[in-house]
Amino acid sequence: MMGERKAPLPSEDHVFPATWYAVCFSSQLGRQKPLAARVAGRDLVLFRDSSGNVRALSRYCTHRGADLALGRVNEGRLACAYHGWQFDGDGRCACIPAHPDRPIPDFAHNRAYPACDHGGLVWVYLGPEAMPQVPQLFPELTTGAYRLVPYQDVWQAHLTRVVESVLDVAHLAFVHRKTIGRRTPAAIPRVSFDVDHGDRIRIQNGGGVLEYWFPQMWILRPAERQGGFINFVTFTPVDAETTLILGYAGRSFARSIPGMDAVFRRYSLRVLREDQQVVESQQPRPIPEALRMEAHVPADAPQVRFRQRWYRFLTGDEPRVTVNPSV
Numbered sequence: 001m002m003g004e005r006k007a008p009l010p011s012e013d014h015v016f017p018a019t020w021y022a023v024c025f026s027s028q029l030g031r032q033k034p035l036a037a038r039v040a041g042r043d044l045v046l047f048r049d050s051s052g053n054v055r056a057l058s059r060y061c062t063h064r065g066a067d068l069a070l071g072r073v074n075e076g077r078l079a080c081a082y083h084g085w086q087f088d089g090d091g092r093c094a095c096i097p098a099h100p101d102r103p104i105p106d107f108a109h110n111r112a113y114p115a116c117d118h119g120g121l122v123w124v125y126l127g128p129e130a131m132p133q134v135p136q137l138f139p140e141l142t143t144g145a146y147r148l149v150p151y152q153d154v155w156q157a158h159l160t161r162v163v164e165s166v167l168d169v170a171h172l173a174f175v176h177r178k179t180i181g182r183r184t185p186a187a188i189p190r191v192s193f194d195v196d197h198g199d200r201i202r203i204q205n206g207g208g209v210l211e212y213w214f215p216q217m218w219i220l221r222p223a224e225r226q227g228g229f230i231n232f233v234t235f236t237p238v239d240a241e242t243t244l245i246l247g248y249a250g251r252s253f254a255r256s257i258p259g260m261d262a263v264f265r266r267y268s269l270r271v272l273r274e275d276q277q278v279v280e281s282q283q284p285r286p287i288p289e290a291l292r293m294e295a296h297v298p299a300d301a302p303q304v305r306f307r308q309r310w311y312r313f314l315t316g317d318e319p320r321v322t323v324n325p326s327v
C-alpha cells in the first residue's frame, strides 16, 4: 500500500573506516592530567610524554583494570592511581612500585595507538596497521589566517546520519529557518556540486561552499574565498550509537575583539543543535544498507554520492575498525 513503510532492516552499523579521528582539542590535554576518550567502542586514555607529544593507550590498567584516566603523568609516564604502575607512551610498563627490583613481566605492558596533535586537535588512529602521516586538514586550520573558536557536541546518532546532515541542502529552510536558513527558499531546483573520486564532495550552497572529505571532515567557506567566516567540523564515531562533533567557528576579521569568541561559539552551537533532535530521531540508526531502502529526490544528490562511497567502503577491502570486536 502506498505510504506504508517496512520496519527498518538491520544495517551495518559497527564498522567504520580506519582513519584518524579527532578525540579532543589539543588545549584540553595538559601535561599532568590524562584524559579519557572513546573511539569506535574502544576506551582510550590520552596523555603527553616528556616531549609534550600526545600518546594514546588502552584505558584500563593491565594490573587490575583501574581506569588510567584517574592517574597522573610524571616525567612523561602515566602512573595508575591504584598501585602506581607506570606506563610510557608506547604502553610499556616501566615501573611496578611494589617490586622495584624485579623484572617487568610481558603481560604488564599496555596497548598503544598512534596519536598526534594537528590543527589544534588531538587525533588517534585505530587501524590495523600503523598510519604514520598526520591527517590531512583543510588549510584554514593550519595557516593561522583565522581565529578558530572551538566548540563541540555529542549526539546519539550514527556517524553516517550525522555526515548526511551536513550534506543536506533541503533541510536548511526547515531545520534552520530561524538561523542560517532564514533566507533560503524551500524549493531546490538544482543542487550544484562536484565529487572527486567519491572522497571529496563540494556543494555550492547559496552564499557558501560546503566541502566534505570522506569520512570525517567538513568545512563551510564563503563563496568567493575572500576570507571572512568559516565553519569546520569533524566527526568521530564514539561507538555505533554515538558521534562526537568537534568544530571551529573561524573568522579572519575582528580577531581580537573581546567577547566575539563567545558570540561565535554560541551561534555555531545553536545552529548545530538545531539539527540534533531530527538527526537523533532517524531510523534505522545508520543509513540503510541499500539506496532503494529510502526515497531520494534530486535535492538529495550529494547524500546519494556519500551513500555510494559508504557502500563502497562497506563492501570493499579498505581498512576498517570494528566496534566491540570481541562480542
Ligand code: FES
Pocket: 061, 062, 063, 064, 065, 066, 080, 081, 082, 083, 084, 085
Ligand atoms: S590497577 Fe593499575 S596499578 Fe594496579
Ligand SMILES: [Fe+2]
Pocket: 165, 166, 171, 175, 176, 275
Ligand atoms: Fe543542519
